[in-house]
Amino acid sequence: MKKKLVSVLLSGVMAAALLAGCGETNAPVNASDTAAAEEAAADESTEAPAEEAAAEDASAGEEAVEEVTEEAEADAVTTEGDPNGTHMEMWSFVEAHNTFYAKMLEQWNKANPDRTIEITFTTYPYGDMHQKLLMSLQAGTGAPDLCDVEMGQVPNIYEGLDTWLQPLDDAMAPYAGDMLTSRLDAYKGSDGKQYGAPFHVGATVQYWNMKKLEEAGITKEDVDAVETWDDFTKLGEKYLEAIGHEEGKYWTSVDTGGTDWMWIAMAEYGDDWTGGFDNPANVKLDSVKKMLKMQQDWLASGIAEVSPDGHIDLEAGFQNILDGNIVTFPKAMWYMSRFTNYMPEEKGNWYITKCPVFEKGQKCSVGIGGTGTVVTQQSVDKELAADFLCFAKMSPEGETMIWQDLGFDVCNTALWTDDAFAHDDSNQYNQFFQNYPYDVLASIKDQIGTILTVKISPTINEYFCNTTANEVLEDGMDVDEALQELQDAVDMEQ
């Protein structure tokens, strides 16, 4: 009998240990979130993509206990500004962002001697920072005055609306007129108030490897003549014929690890599978079906391959581009920095145009990724923090610095046609590509759509990437069937 009791107790302890196991899963937060960061790098515009994330992956490899201590450590902490001014805290997950804010802080203090600020900037790893922010907002204490929020995390952080965050509508009023509204909309809360300040548009454009294309007898005129996806497909057939259908060489690659192509399709038809803030999500959209069917056809006819490792914003993708395995792809403007950082040998080879569309006259671009910086309600001086933030990220001075330092396609449309800004030949991106990136951007100014990132978005993205895209592109499953399955999964959450 005693033994029985012992075994019952033992089982109880084991069950408890199992739950403790659940606690343990908190531990490798770093590991997971660097992976998340890797994923986010797909959407993010910063210089912290794959490689860095991979390196962090490895460094995140300590055992649980060490992990927790490591978690508490920031990558970098600096205090800048006027020591006599209002003291604030600011967090980011990219050191370059903080360096940028520090430079803007200097300008702010010069221009506003009566409202000076001193800020302590802290850079945390991607996952840690968002989690800390979320916890501190929930707890109502411990949050910084200002904080970067990556697009993928927006639904989590913005959920608290104005009990957590300070609306920026008043502070951004002086600059809002020149800002691309579709981009500002992406950082609105479900109550319609503006909670985040954007860095960039992240407009999708088409990248072309002109060196390879010219070797195959395709000229810039041919590329410029591409208006629709049909034209695009025909040119692809021509290219593959010219290179004799060489094994392992394709026109483009389609993604199982990302939703960029679907976003492009939706923007072209003015759709949004999230349904926005008011409507339930509906993924069974004609635009999405068309894109998936077209991609299936491409795969069948050998025009496209499935991107190695799922999408092209990873080491494998860079290598695929360097090897000339694919010669054209649509991607956000911030992908330019991947060229300068990871594929410098491609300098001078690439040409940028607007993306093809399904039907002439459609919108041809969509803003992807980004960072919506917020002011928290816990700030010591919310108005001051908001004013500084909008100055830093939306004023012409700030936008110029964003393009020069961070290389993003800024949201201030007035600058796009400003010769001194857009055609500055000392800029590395202007030097890298065969044409001026801002010329392309200016030409599609009114054609940039928005897909909202709302509460259901992570669910759609996750199920699409894990299951739907694999079913359709790898297994050749019927598109309607796969989308119905996705819809079922989404319906369960709403």
Place this chain on the structure above:
Amino acid sequence: MKFKKFLYSQKTAPYVFVLPFILSFVIFWIYPLVTAILMSFQDIGAITTEWVGFSNYGKLLKDRVFHTAMINSFEYTVFTCALLIPFPLLYAVLMDSRLVKAKGVWKAILYMPALTSVVISGTLFRLMFTEYKTGQMNMLLALIGMAPVKWLKNKWTGEFALLVLCCWRWTGVNMLYFLSGLKSIGTEIYESADIDGATSWQKFRYLTWPLIKPTSIYVLTISIYAGLAMFLESFMLWAGNDSPHNIGLTIVGYLYKRGIQKDDLGYACTVGVVLMVIALIINFIQLAWNGTLKKEES
């Protein structure tokens, strides 16, 4: 003086001694356990927390991703038990016999993987099982004239990679358990069996196996527990919680995804509670089946 008396009292001393354990047990195990059960009946939002009754459990029943995760965890548990008991036992018997030379070297080689970090070995296995032609496993396939395989994109090849990682890591540990079990069996019984003319197989079947049963039960129990609680291996192999068709998602992985990545702690607790119940049931069945729960015969 009273205090001293209290300390020296034979009645209270045992309680004082077990107090640290009881305290940590209550604070870190019982309290979270109860809270988790309570939270599993809540919808925990950003600002508000609502009681939602059994709706989280209802959702779990319909949640296909959770079902996939459960199947994955079970398959993994079954396969690891099937692989990590016979083979380590075999190696242990070999190590214990006179057939093997340089036993220390073999033991060290088999045990070494257990000392590595899962994060590092998982990353290495991911690179080995990559879908490119240049990946180690695909190079091996090429040697025998086979086409490259997208290892981590298909269900069974992915499971295979996971099991290779698991066996590589744990075979040595289980072998040591069995070895220590074997060492505790006296040599006299084998000698008397020899005198009775027993064959090697008979000695294993009728002496070694029954005598090593407590060790086997222990190894089985921890293997089941480890299998159901597995998370990090698949997390590292697929570089995150997302894998094609969710082939690498485990129950704990799903709990992590819901609780931490999606900030839905109520639902995550439901997953945790269900996992606990499942683990309890399996362990009870297993303990009852192998006789641990039977009344002691006196």
